[in-house]
Amino acid sequence: MKILYLLWECCGNSEMIQAMRVAGHDVAALQTSQDGLLSPEIADKVKKAAGENGCDIVYGFNYFPHVAEAAKDLGIGYYAWVYDNPCVQLYSYTVTYPTNHIFVFDSDTYLKFHSEGINTIDFLPMAADPDRVEQLCREARPGYEADISFVGSLYNERHDFYHRMIDKGLPDRTYGYIRGIIEAQKHIYGMDLSEHLLTDEILEDLHAALPLGPSAGSVITTRTLFSQYVIDRQVTVEERHHILTALGAVFGERYRVDLYTHDASAAFAGVTNHGPADQFREAPLIFNRSRIDLNISLRSIVNGIPLRCFEIMGAGGFLLTSYAGDMLRFFNDGEHFVSFESTDDMLGKCAYYLEHEDEREAIARAGLAAIRENHTYYHRVLEMFD
Numbered sequence: 229m230k231i232l233y234l235l236w237e238c239c240g241n242s243e244m245i246q247a248m249r250v251a252g253h254d255v256a257a258l259q260t261s262q263d264g265l266l267s268p269e270i271a272d273k274v275k276k277a278a279g280e281n282g283c284d285i286v287y288g289f290n291y292f293p294h295v296a297e298a299a300k301d302l303g304i305g306y307y308a309w310v311y312d313n314p315c316v317q318l319y320s321y322t323v324t325y326p327t328n329h330i331f332v333f334d335s336d337t338y339l340k341f342h343s344e345g346i347n348t349i350d351f352l353p354m355a356a357d358p359d360r361v362e363q364l365c366r367e368a369r370p371g372y373e374a375d376i377s378f379v380g381s382l383y384n385e386r387h388d389f390y391h392r393m394i395d396k397g398l399p400d401r402t403y404g405y406i407r408g409i410i411e412a413q414k415h416i417y418g419m420d421l422s423e424h425l426l427t428d429e430i431l432e433d434l435h436a437a438l439p440l441g442p443s444a445g446s447v448i449t450t451r452t453l454f455s456q457y458v459i460d461r462q463v464t465v466e467e468r469h470h471i472l473t474a475l476g477a478v479f480g481e482r483y484r485v486d487l488y489t490h491d492a493s494a495a496f497a498g499v500t501n502h503g504p505a506d507q508f509r510e511a512p513l514i515f516n517r518s519r520i521d522l523n524i525s526l527r528s529i530v531n532g533i534p535l536r537c538f539e540i541m542g543a544g545g546f547l548l549t550s551y552a553g554d555m556l557r558f559f560n561d562g563e564h565f566v567s568f569e570s571t572d573d574m575l576g577k578c579a580y581y582l583e584h585e586d587e588r589e590a591i592a593r594a595g596l597a598a599i600r601e602n603h604t605y606y607h608r609v610l611e612m613f614d
Contacts, residue, residue, distance in 0.1 A: 229613070230254045232278045234288030234295065236261050239311065239507060239535060240605065241289075243357040247605035248287075251613070256281040265292040266317075274298035290315060291330055293445065296322040305329055307612060311354055311535050313337060314456040314528045319448030323348055331612065334532025335554050336420075353558065354535040355608045356542025356599050361512040365543075368513050375483035376475060376578060377518035379511055380536065382489050383465045383526075390462040393438035402433040406459065413463045413527060414470075417551035417569060420530050422455040434458070460527040468524050472496045474571050475522075475578070483582065488514060515543035519588065520578055523549035533558075538603060541565065541595035546588050548577060558603070564595040 231248060235241060235257040248255050258277045264270055271294045274286060278298075285305040286295060290312055299306035300322075307329045310318065318337075323330060324346060331352035332338050338351040398406070413421045426434075434454050435441070442448045473496050475485050480498015487496070488511070492503035505511045515521050521540040525532075531553035540547045547565040549555070561567050566581070568574035581588040 229285065230256065230281060230283045232274065232281060232283040232286045233257045234265065234274075234286065234292075235259050236265060236288070238262075238289045240355075242508075243355075243360065243605045244287075244289075244309075244609070246357075247609045250606055251609045253609075253613075256283060265290075265295065268294050270294045271298040271301075275302060278302055278304065291317045291320075291323070293317060293320040293322040296320075296325050296328055300325045300327045303327065307331075309352065309608075309612070313526065313532060314452075314460075316443075316446065316448060316453075316457075318349075319442070319446050319452070321445065321447060329612070332532075333535075333554075334529055335557075336530035336532065352608065352611060353533050353554065353603065354538045355603050355605045356538040357605055358542045358544070358596060358600055361516065361543045364509070364512055365516050372510070372513045372517045373484075374486040374514070374518045375582060376479060376520045376522060377486045377488070377514050378468075378472065378475075378522040378524065379488040379505055379514055380468070380524065382468055382491050382494055383461055384469075384491055384494065388461070388465075389438060389440065389458045390465075393434060393458065396437040398437055399433055402430055405430055406434075409459060410463050410466065413459070414467055415570065418531060418553050420455060420460065420528070422459040423451065426451050426454060426459075456528040463527040464524070467527070469496075471522075471524060471571055471574060472499055474575060475499060478575050479578065479582075486514070486518070511539065512543045515540045515545035518545060519585075520548050520581060521545040522574075523547060525550045525552060537565070538599065541592075542599045542603075544592055544596045546581065546592040547595060548574065548581070550574075559595070559598055563591065564598050566591065 231253050233255050245255050274295055275298050285307055286299050287307040290310050291308040296306050305327055309331045313334050328348040330349045333354050335351050341349045409422050409425055431450055440453050476496045476498025479485055485499045487499050487501045488505035490504045494501055505514060523536050525534050533552050533554050537547055537549055549567055551567050551569050559565055566577055568577055
């Protein structure tokens with residue numbers, strides 16, 4: 229099969245292209261960008277490139293409605309593997325096009341669309357490339373060793389939606405209601421409370437302070453926008469800050485606790501902030517050389533396994549992750565990875581596995597073996613095009 233590959237700056241490109249070629253497919257790349265994929269002009273570029281290369285399908289990470297339009301006009305399949313959650317582009321009427329083959333990694337997202345009768349979206353977990361990481365680790369210089377590491381965003385950019393809304397002002401009752409949802413959500417995994425608890429009256433107050441609404445052609449609701457882009461994001465901000473503060477306080481004097489994040493100015497006592505890590509060249513080394521690799525999922529991910537978890541396990545790292553229901557569909561807690569359901573639970577498990585090296589290393593080895601057996605990009609290519 230001849231595949232037109234939408235090549236833009238995102239994770240997984242080299243791994244996916246190699247897997248496609250190993251599976252016997254021809255790949256022609258269309259170089260673009262995220263902004264380019266969001267532009268209407270991409271439709272003509274896709275049509276031209278697909279025609280010139282005789283392509284049977286179009287493939288790309290995440291979903292872009294203008295690409296779906298082009299594929300429909302050409303009568304060829306558009307395969308989109310979505311690794312962002314939320315992904316606002318999914319809430320487009322174009323997702324119903326019969327030429328679409330869209331894959332999401334959160335079973336909760338899949339079930340939401342499936343319950344609305346949309347059969348062009350399927351569930352497909354993310355993947356890893358342990359062979360590439362193994363070679364990288366062999367060739368790389370020493371460094372990145374740590375006892376506990378966290379690689380990820382703190383989502384504390386200035387003028388984020390939540391603080392823009394708060395700064396504008398909310399009625400006391402509405403502010404208290406929102407804070408109640410946020411505080412409750414910190415203690416509950418596997419359910420998005422705000423989707424169920426944001427009433428029409430509360431939404432009116434939120435919208436008055438922050439006029440957030442769907443763009444042209446989108447069918448996303450105001451409730452979903454405020455839930456996923458405002459409330460869930462703020463829960464993640466506060467949870468990650470709380471966990472990093474606790475890690476520094478409990479382990480900072482005795483152990484090396486490392487943070488890699490875009491905000492190089494973020495400071496937590498007992499935690500060393502190294503600034504951002506290159507996701508392709510540095511992050512795998514961090515995962516491989518840290519004794520404990522922490523994943524704290526973005527709260528708009530209800531059950532899904534974030535790409536970060538696959539990357540950690542695929543690097544031979546020991547994964548300690550916040551609860552994700554889909555993990556239990558493919559892996560065993562305590563055998564391939566370890567989960568936590570609260571900050572105290574996380575601290576206790578960090579302490580235990582820092583003191584029980586043999587158990588920690590056995591879990592890391594089992595996690596890597598499970599990835600090699602069933603969860604590489606090659607496996608996903610076979611599943612996707614089956």
